[in-house]
Amino acid sequence: MFYPKLVVVTTLQVFLISAAVSYYNLTAPAVVSSLKKFLDDWLLLLEQRVRNFPIRSTKFVLSSSKNRLHFFTKSELSSYDGSVKSKGLYLAILGRIYDVSRGREHYGPGGAYHIFAGRDATRAFVTGDLSAEGASDDLTNLSNEEIIAVQQWADFYDKEYELVGDSSHTFHFSALFFYARSVRLVEALSGERGEALINIFSLPATDVRTNFNDASAIAIAVIMIRILKGTYYNSDGNPTRSLEDYKIRLNKALKWKQEEDAEAERFPPCNSEWIQGGGGRVWCSHNSGGVKRRWAGVPRKLLKPGSKHSRCVCVKNDGTFQKEEDNVNDEEAQSFSRRGDFDHPNLLQYSNCDPEAVSFRLTLSLFRTLHQIELDPQRMSSEPRI
Template sequence: MRSLWKLATSPASLAVLSVAVVITAALVGYTYKKPTRQRLWTTDEIVLYNGTDEGTPILLGILGSVFDVTKGRSHYGPGGGYHHFAGRDASRAFVSGNFTGDGLTDSLRGLSSVEMKSVVDWRGFYMRTYVFVGKLIGRYYDNSGNPTKYLKGVEAKAARGAQLLEKQKLEEDKLPSCNSKWSERDGGEVWCDSGYPRLVQRPFEIALTGRMSKRCVCFKEEELQRPGLEVYKGCDHLSKSCPV
């Protein structure tokens, strides 16, 4: 036993062991090189972590926050459904659905408060799900890592969107919504268990999305003279169900 111990601790054996450790570490490093601690990133740096090299992590930016999404390699790596997000900040695409060309940009210019709220919510999802590794210098953070006026503006508009959505929900809860269904064979239908279906303007919708929209509400017969109520096209005045 003592001779085996001497052999294991001999200079030659220790040298072999050291080489083995170095080789093992190199192999481990090749398999997964962790990014450095939380730091500032440039666009030229983050693009190198786009998943095309299996030996490096996959990074993703949203609103200037950078996340390590390597554990989702099957989604963010080459061939994955979200590969277009890897190695860049494509904040706009999270709500636009445009995953090509100019759609893969960090600019949110022209988006509504609701859409900006959605992007901020996506950032929250990544904060909860993946590893935050720093900030991307550019539109959202300056060279010192401080938030820019652009980021503050986005967050303020998103907060206003959240407030308006809550107000709209409270208002709409005061009026009972219609039941609805749709099938490829029969098309769509709305109906009321009690009352009659009418289309009404959604409150706050213009402020939220910049567009007008309507929803179906059930009204009692004595309420049908209220201004702003619209009968579905092709539906009888006192029908409890209407095709759509």
């Protein structure tokens, strides 16, 4: 652990003692001379090391909770739609405003995504509804997949476009210095008190101090960004309940996604196809559903508890039953031995499919049923692709 205050105090004391000894022509005690030499050598070594540390650029993005110039109203943002008399070409997502001027062919007048310009149309990014009514920042009733997609779009704009900001300052200093201080130092340097709105670009959004213990030199850019007052930020520049609710929903959606991914590893989706005039089929392979594995499995209908919906999955038909996540006791699990997951309580056999077959023919009605459930047309509407 590095203690800069202790080093400074000790160095100052040694300096004063050394100055007094020199001024009065006294003989310095051996311990003082030794300590002074040690500190001189140590500080010289530290200086050499710091000079050799790689510079890592880190960006802090702050909003101001004091200066009203640091937010747009919806009316003000609408004047940045890229039209002839507009002031620029901006869009907002989750209340944060980006300059998309370099994507004018997409966002400018006549562009495929001009509906996003000069407004916050967060909802339309994931619903694909590019009508004036659909270009809303209201995230009510979005599914888990759509909530996750919203964050993916926000990450995309963080990466590809610049946030609209009023000022930018860059500070270079040693991480050893920064490590001993709070992230509030950044606010002091910027001259504003504010809240970090987005992740520190190259670091996790946790306690910043713990991320600088590699003793590398840091270049910090402090940008006072403009935010959109309304759904996600209030007139003080602070997050609204809507933004807090979104964060809660996102955390729940990410947890759900982890569970879904784990289920997909165990029960990968079936492959299916329909050939006009030739009919359709469902089959399992070592890569069906995009899940690579050593076994192919056989098609089964997986029921979701509490839901009327089901989906076609590939089920492992040999080996041991995975009972750890299911309401199955040890005695029942032993009776399932070497049958894989055949006896999972939520699985049903397709009536027109051989129990051991890796594929079966589909009727048109069954094919439509499968895809109405698994590929909801409302969710398959074309999302904008930048």
